[in-house]
Amino acid sequence: MRNNQSYIQKIIPNRCFIPLKYLPTTLFFLYTYGFSNLQAQFVSAEVAIDGFTCSMCALGVEKSILQLDFVAEMKMDLNTSTAKISFRKNKPVSIHKIADKILDAGFSVRYINAEFNFPKISIDNYSIFNDGDNEFHFMDVNPDTITGPITLVLLNQKLSSKKTYTRWQRWIKEDSKRNGKKEKVYCVTLLRH
């Protein structure tokens, strides 16, 4: 390299095909739309399970969920029947399959709160975000822009308790009218602390 090269010229290889003067703009767009879209995925979930109190039953549920190839780790709180699940980065995640495993173990879902890494998107009531693998239908949210890891409360019938689903049924029915009834979408709202 020549001694009078700038810092950026020094760190970027000579064979980089992007003209140097366009590099900052290119990097900015890659960050907001390119790299962020590649990282759009479920990061973790907190699952609460109804129907058991003993550790033998809890172990049955945990072993069942750990069979899923996208689950990296699961930590069960045996006293509250809740579990924190973390997901593998390179595997598509299906929260529906987690709920199926809980049902197959003989129990029910109380709630599932899932953390999803969003790119920068605008949300509103009944807005949809689709990253190709997952489709989210937002409910009872104020118009806002979100980005990064966001915790969602899942409201589908299979992914929540009967009480929660009953409370949100009106929203879900309205969403079906507006957006069409589809399988495997996630009806969500934001977790309010």
Add this chain to the structure above:
Amino acid sequence: MPKKVLGYRQINESYKDLNNRSRYFFGFRLMYGLTKNLTVMTMVGASNHHFRRIPTNLTNYIVNHHKISYRVNPFLLEGFHFYAKYRLINFDGEQRHLRIAAYAEATKSFVAHTEGESSLMTDNSGYGGGLIFTRLYKRFATSVTWGFIKSEPYKQHDKYRTLKFQSGDVTMYNVSFGYRLYPKKYDTYKDVNINLYAEFINKDYTAAQITYNGAPYYYAFLKNIGLPSTLYTYNGLVANKYSELRTTVQFIFNSSNRIDIGIAMPVYSRSYLHDYPLIYLNFQKYFFR
């Protein structure tokens, strides 16, 4: 049981009969969760409670087989038991549930069960079924089972006789209570669980019917002989209603292995399937994938 989970249970029972002889029953049961609602089980049983066949001289057998002088029962493979339980209704809540399940069972037995009370724990060939109601609330569980047993008659054809022994029809309504004594709060899956369990086995059955060469065989004469052994035999053949209490301590290790240690005692009348105290030691393991 959870779907696609295999488990086994080894049942070991022991008591001293009225002649102070040790009697044993061993059962090996395999259990499998076919679906989230359907569990199936199969068991093979062996004991020294029975003879393979009723001897040629029926009266000699009926009068004397509970006497100390009578030959000792051999250890025999008794038969196979099949059981299926289907969960009909399920209300789950936080650390609680209410469930209703239906069960059906059938047994093929290879021994001569000559008691009035039918039993599908490989004593009789027959079938049965019923409903199980279970309520769990935190560390306390209760269960009510209503069921029936209908046994097939034991038939024997020799050169000079035909014999048919029909044990009575059974209706049962069992009530059980379970409580997790320890731990109060869990740390890990390795915590040893200690559960206290009490079950009231309540059964009502009709009298045994014996048919010998096509004609009814009346056994009321046994009462008039007046010996303890013949009175015992008579009481075991007539209709009866009893309540038996089974108390058990359950130890669960690593959340998948269970040992039950228990004792059964009569509360009202008694069962003539066994004597008391009936001691049992059972082992159970689940194989999670």
